[in-house]
Amino acid sequence: xxxxxxxxxxxxxxxxxxxxxxxxxxxxxxxxxxxxxxxxxxxxxxxxxxxxxxxxxxxxxxxxxxxxxxxxxxxxxxxxxxxxxxxxxxxxxxxxxxxxxxxxxxxxxxxxxxxxxxxxxxxxxxxxxxxxxxxxxxxxxxxxxxxxxxxxxxxxxxxxxxxxxxxxxxxxxxxxxxxxxxxxxxxxxxxxxxxxxxxxxxxxxxxxxxxxxxxxxxxxxxxxxxxxxxxxxxxxxxxxxxxxxxxxxxxxxxxxxxxxxxxxxxxxxxxxxxxxxxxxxxxxxxxxxxxxxxxxxx
Numbered sequence: 001x002x003x004x005x006x007x008x009x010x011x012x013x014x015x016x017x018x019x020x021x022x023x024x025x026x027x028x029x030x031x032x033x034x035x036x037x038x039x040x041x042x043x044x045x046x047x048x049x050x051x052x053x054x055x056x057x058x059x060x061x062x063x064x065x066x067x068x069x070x071x072x073x074x075x076x077x078x079x080x081x082x083x084x085x086x087x088x089x090x091x092x093x094x095x096x097x098x099x100x101x102x103x104x105x106x107x108x109x110x111x112x113x114x115x116x117x118x119x120x121x122x123x124x125x126x127x128x129x130x131x132x133x134x135x136x137x138x139x140x141x142x143x144x145x146x147x148x149x150x151x152x153x154x155x156x157x158x159x160x161x162x163x164x165x166x167x168x169x170x171x172x173x174x175x176x177x178x179x180x181x182x183x184x185x186x187x188x189x190x191x192x193x194x195x196x197x198x199x200x201x202x203x204x205x206x207x208x209x210x211x212x213x214x215x216x217x218x219x220x221x222x223x224x225x226x227x228x229x230x231x232x233x234x235x236x237x238x239x240x241x242x243x244x245x246x247x248x249x250x251x252x253x254x255x256x257x258x259x260x261x262x263x264x265x266x267x268x269x270x271x272x273x274x275x276x277x278x279x280x281x282x283x284x285x286x287x288x289x290x291x292x293x294x295x296x297x298x
Contacts, residue, residue: 006238006260007045013173014196015148019107020076021238022258023048025202025247027055033249038064042075044255050176050202050245051100052080052111053092058099065102072102078176080111080152081137083288084118087128089136093145108146109176110137113158114288124289130158131165138170150174152202153283155297156191163195176200178283179237179244181276182212188297189242199242203282205230207247211280217272230257235265236273 010018024041026034026049034057038049042065051061058079065075079100085092093108113130117123140146150172154162159175162168175192177185179201192199206212213219213229222229230246234257237244248254265273285292 006235007258009238011198011241011243013148013198014171015173017106017148017173019174019198019200019243020046020048021243022046022234022260023050023076023078023243023245024254025245026051026057026061027202027247028208029055029057029247029249031057032060034060035064035067037249037254039067040251040254041258042068042070044258046254046258047074048076048078048243048245050078050200052109053082053085053096053099054080054111058096059101062099062101065100076106077102078107078109079105080109081133083112083114083116084121086110086115086130086133087125089133089140093140097145104144105146107148107150107174108137108140109150109152109174110134110154112153112288113151113162113292114290116289122289131162131167134162134165135167138168141170148173150176150197152176153178153285153292155292155294156188157294157296158292159191159195159197171195172197174198174200176202176245178203178281179240179242180204180206180210180212180233181215181218181236181273182206182278182280183282184274185297189240191297193241201237201242201244203247204237204244205233205246207282210282211278212276215276215278217276221269221272225263227263228256231260232265232273235260235263236270239265239270 009021
């Protein structure tokens with residue numbers, strides 16, 4: 001197998017900035033666990049941390065960064081604008097900066113293409129949509145508070161609406177989407193690439209109690225290569241060309257997920273993972289006041 005340095009690999013965004021290929025996700029981490037997880041990850045060598053206002057853990061992420069002793073300028077930090085804050089983007093970024101205890105964010109994402117009414121989360125904001133949100137987000141790079149802006153959970157339909165609007169002057173640097181062998185979204189990834197938008201895969205391990213871990217192809221491959229199933233899934237994503245942000249709060253798993261250097265999956269092994277017939281999504285849109293997934297990105 002070819003030797004690679006996956007842990008130092010970066011992808012160049014359409015802004016020229018380089019996002020580390022491997023990061024730590026913090027979604028669904030329990031209170032008081034995130035701070036420790038971030039510190040462990042950074043001490044291990046991770047330089048990409050992903051959080052969000054909606055996760056309610058930005059302060060813990062900030063504490064973990066501080067505790068690690070790793071200089072802020074060596075860390076790629078991503079956070080996200082929550083749905084009820086779409087009409088107050090400036091307040092949203094200021095809230096995140098304060099909670100994280102930092103002066104700037106490397107990547108600020110619109111978490112969902114859903115402008116939710118903060119007084120009634122089952123309703124959409126009247127006279128507001130994600131185009132207006134993006135208009136406000138486009139002002140942020142000039143302030144120095146944000147270095148790159150992007151989106152998350154945008155399918156082709158909503159990306160076309162955004163990109164074709166005359167007010168869109170900045171192409172999203174990143175589209176963070178759910179990516180794993182049971183939700184590979186090849187059409188969406190290809191669309192992102194065509195438009196110069198980098199893909200970041202969340203739930204890249206299939207999340208807790210994932211059906212992936214009962215898949216014989218994955219399990220036998222991991223055994224044959226003397227790797228964990230998680231390492232196989234991360235290598236699959238990296239070799240597909242997107243960044244991955246596996247979530248864990250377990251020290252051993254955080255460290256194991258980072259041990260990807262010196263080996264690669266063969267083309268045949270990648271094809272076996274591509275051939276998994278099962279399909280499932282960790283993150284649906286039934287909880288939102290608007291539909292954002294249309295089943296046309298496969």
